[in-house]
Amino acid sequence: MLKNLYSAIREDAAPVITKIDGRDYSDKRIYPVNAPMPNALVVSTLTGLVDYLKSNTDKLENVFCHVVSPSQVELRSPLLPPFCDRACYMKAELDQITLPFNTWMDAEPFNIAMQAAFDDPDGLKATDKGLVLKFTSSVTSIVEAATSDDGVSQAVAVKAGITSKGVKELPNPVTLRPYRTFIEVEQPASKFIFRCRQEGGKMQFSLTEADGGAWRSEAMKNIKAFLEKEVPQLVVIA
Secondary structure, eight states: OHHHHHHHHHHHSOOOEEEETTEEEESSOOOOOOOOOOOOEEESSHHHHHHHHHHTTTOOOSOEEEEEETTEEEEEOOOBTTTTBOOEEEEEEOOOOOOOBSSOEEHHHHHHHHHHHEEOTTOGGGSHHHHHHHHHHHEEEEEEEEEEEOSSOEEEEEEEEEEESSOSOOOSSEEEEEOOSOTTSOOOOEEEEEEEEEETTEEEEEEEEOSTTHHHHHHHHHHHHHHHHHSTTOEEEO
16 A cells, blocks of 8 residues: 555656756656647548649648558648647548458348449459459359159258359459549559358358558559649658
8 A cells, every 4th residue: 555655656746857878868758748730621532632732722831741541641741840740731531431351241232342342444344343243143052952762761862052154263363453542543453362152041252352461552652643743842751
C-alpha cells in the first residue's frame, strides 16, 4: 500500500529535467500541447483534391501530397514554427466497397459481386473476369445414382460431384482488377486463387489474394502519377 501511495505521489510531482551532454532529459513522459490547426476537409475522390489545389481558395503555399495508402491521400503543410508541427488541410478517403475476398459465397451474391466490384477495361471476353463469371453461372451440382437388384437385396451406389457446362478447366490463379483504389486511376491487376465447393446442397465460391499485397505499391504509384499530371509542380510523396 505504501508503495502504491509513493507511486501516486511521484506521478503527481512535476517532472525533473536533467541536462546530459547538452541535451535535456525528463524523468517522466511529457505530452506536448499542439498548436491550433484547421480541421481537414474530407473528400472521397482525387478529383475533389485536385479541384481544391487548382482553385487555391485558402492561398496555401509550399504544400505537398502524401499518398498514405491506396485509399487515402493527405494534403500537408511544410514544418511550421516554432515546434515543427505539420498541418493536414485536406484528406481524400476512398469510399471502399465490400470485396468478396477470403470467404465463401453462394453463387448468386458471388456473381453479383464479380460484376459490380471488378473492372474489365479490355472487355469480359478478354479477361479472366469473364471466365470466372461464365464458370460460376454454368457450374452445377450433380448426384448420380446406380442401383442393382437381385430380387432379394438392393444396392445403391451414389456419386456426387461438381460439373460445369461449357467450361472444362478454369486457369488458376486468375488475374483480376478489383476496385481497390480511386476510380480516377487504373485499378491494379493481381492474381487470385479461385475455388468452388458444394456446401449444404449449394455451390459456393471463393477468391483468395495471391500477390502478397504487391498491388498496393502499384496503386500508390498510379495515384502519384495522376496527381503530378493534374497539378504540375506539386510535390507528391508515395
